[in-house]
Amino acid sequence: RKEVEQDPGPFNVPEGATVAFNCTYSNSASQSFFWYRQDCRKEPKLLMSVYSSGNEDGRFTAQLNRASQYISLLIRDSKLSDSATYLCGVYNFNKFYFGSGTKLNVKP
Amino acid sequence: DAGVIQSPRHEVTEMGQEVTLRCKPISGHDYLFWYRQTMMRGLELLIYFNNNVPIDDSGMPEDRFSAKMPNASFSTLKIQPSEPRDSAVYFCASSPTRDREETQYFGPGTRLLVL
Numbered sequence: 105r106k107e108v109e110q111d112p113g114p115f116n117v118p119e120g121a122t123v124a125f126n127c128t129y130s131n132s133a134s135q136s137f138f139w140y141r142q143d144c145r146k147e148p149k150l151l152m153s154v155y156s157s158g159n160e161d162g163r164f165t166a167q168l169n170r171a172s173q174y175i176s177l178l179i180r181d182s183k184l185s186d187s188a189t190y191l192c193g194v195y196n197f198n199k200f201y202f203g204s205g206t207k208l209n210v211k212p
Numbered sequence: 213d214a215g216v217i218q219s220p221r222h223e224v225t226e227m228g229q230e231v232t233l234r235c236k237p238i239s240g241h242d243y244l245f246w247y248r249q250t251m252m253r254g255l256e257l258l259i260y261f262n263n264n265v266p267i268d269d270s271g272m273p274e275d276r277f278s279a280k281m282p283n284a285s286f287s288t289l290k291i292q293p294s295e296p297r298d299s300a301v302y303f304c305a306s307s308p309t310r311d312r313e314e315t316q317y318f319g320p321g322t323r324l325l326v327l
Binding site: 136138146147148149150153191193198199200201202203204205 | 245253254255257260267268303315316317318319320321
């Protein structure tokens with residue numbers, strides 16, 4: 105079983121829509137969680153960390169559900185510029201594990 | 213800060229040739245990571261260093277792969293001999309600490325194509 109799993113998508117949504125991604129992780133002792141954004145042919149860049157209490161950054165909200173071992177990313181009022189692949193990252197025992205990414209296409 | 217620097221950005225080589233990828237981490241970062249990304253397998257950690265010392269190389273696919281970090285500002289990933297299945301994007305990342313509030317900063321990657 106993979107350490108981190110994501111639905112590869114693509115998620116095709118119209119501008120202004122709300123979209124949510126989930127990411128499941130297998131190790132219940134995982135310590136830290138992150139969402140990265142990766143544009144086509146670019147490197148992953150940190151979008152936001154995910155805290156136990158949930159956190160928000162503008163149109164983006166990240167949540168952690170330890171009981172069910174998943175993290176989520178909610179994007180409100182999606183923009184064309186949000187089109188990218190979103191990778192979740194999980195840190196445990198001195199290693200980072202990444203999901204394969206969920207592709208988002210925001211269309212006019 | 214210039215960020216993590218990788219070279220070359222693109223590499224095309226023939227099967228059996230030696231390939232050397234280079235990375236300069238962000239100054240002051242204690243950790244350096246090498247990743248490989250493919251469509252099939254996603255982003256995989258190959259090896260990471262702490263203060264120039266290799267800590268975990270369990271992700272290195274086989275003996276054809278080797279990595280070194282001779283000083284705090286330079287690391288190499290070498291593939292010898294290269295094979296077509298090594299074709300991928302190789303990312304180097306650095307991190308100032310392993311504290312949970314910190315994370316990794318990726319370089320632009322090296323796109324490797326082995327023919």
